Amino acid sequence: MKFGGSSLASAERMREVASLILSFPEERPIIVLSAMGKTTNLLLLVLFLSFFSFRSMTADDLGVERSVIGKHLEELEQLLKGISMMKELTPRTQDYLVSFGECMSTRIFAAYLNKLGVKARQYDAFEIGFITTDDFTNADILEATYPAVSKRLHDDWVSDPAIPIVTGFLGKARKSCAVTTLGRGGSDLTATTIGKALGLPEIQVCIKNIVVHIKVWKDVDGVLTSDPNICPQAEPVPFLTFDEAAELAYFGAQVLHPLSMRPARESDIPVRVKNSYNPKAPGTLISRERDMSKAVLTSIVLKRNVTMLDIVSTRMLGQYGFLAKVFSTFEDLGISVDVVATSEVSISLTLDPSKLWSRELIQQELDFVVEELEKIAKVKLLQNRSIISLIGNVQRSSLILEKVNISLVVNDSEAEQCVRALHSAFFETEFSEFEKEYISGNGSVAALS
């Protein structure tokens, strides 16, 4: 069970989360926690004065000794002094800095459960086998993680049973051994990684009749048809496939970490997204397959602040070399490409902003891309664009577009209005039988727009 910042904003919320966990006495949960509320943002903004008092107050409110986070508060103070003296925050130091959020929330929560008489044990993910690449701020979990984590959790459980309370979001870099983070919202990935680790055959043999499932608790009734901050009418989507959920997350839905579906899909362990403020709501069940016969559009998502490039060949290369050269330029620079529309001699594409944001020299980098591409093409750089993606089952609407989703690129300033218009057309309008048939069966996608 994973509880994110949205479920853990205060001492009161922590109490409710504890009673929610205890309301499943038949389950043997492993708990993954994010930092409380907006702690990660606060740490990044270095609003540490309010942060210190807030977190200590939470411990006080829960009747937990402040000493459970005393060492961390001292270390954090030292770290912040160091950063302000050096006037430099490297991605590695940034990861170390934000790791305090999860390290403290889990300690406070484990101490609270113990105080209630429920035996719990706190774990820092970087100490129990979460091995990652050294890509600070956006690290990838490595395969070695799965057996290491399952062994550690299993062995501890056998020798001294206690509910594990694990820090989400964090890992340990394979080369430098420093603390890493898995990208914003990465605790979802921690939860599905533990799910896969516990689904390994060795664990299944050790613990007979184990049925692993993953619950991700949020502050909304599941994955919704759109971002509720943009479309207040957004409704929960009851079922999704791993692929749909991954697309949805990748194309901007904040509700799930973009890579979090990978371990779940690899181990075929379903994920249920539930509302910790409304546990009775069924939420969204994400699994390998679902009934697609009625599904057309599942969700509309928005990814803002995207950079787009229009690249038209000057035919200096033969037609066959053009696309290869364009893509190798991005590969050399380590920039991912999101959405692509292409012909033999021209290509329009959007760049993945997360890759650009995680590094410095953004403008220089873009200038360099353009300079490289101008050797073979005319290039137009368009900034402040948004990608609106229509995620769903277009399988039945066009043979050509089978299994792809539809993305539109619009100006940032018009994006929310476009999402609202699309949401209203697709989810808030009663279609006639004829229109339903046209959308889901015979019409082309172009006709839809």
Ligand SMILES: Nc1ncnc2c1ncn2[C@@H]1O[C@H](COP(=O)(O)OP(=O)(O)O)[C@@H](O)[C@H]1O
């Ligand atoms: N399609 C969507 N479905 C559900 N929630 C969404 C969607 N798009 C954006 N959100 C936002 O995601 C939030 C939940 O994600 P997040 O804040 O990361 O939760 P947590 O902190 O629990 O991990 C919701 O409060 C909602 O505002």
Ligand SMILES: N[C@@H](CC(=O)OP(=O)(O)O)C(=O)O
């Ligand atoms: N605290 C981290 C990791 C995380 O997963 O948070 P949340 O579960 O609240 O999205 C962040 O804010 O990015």
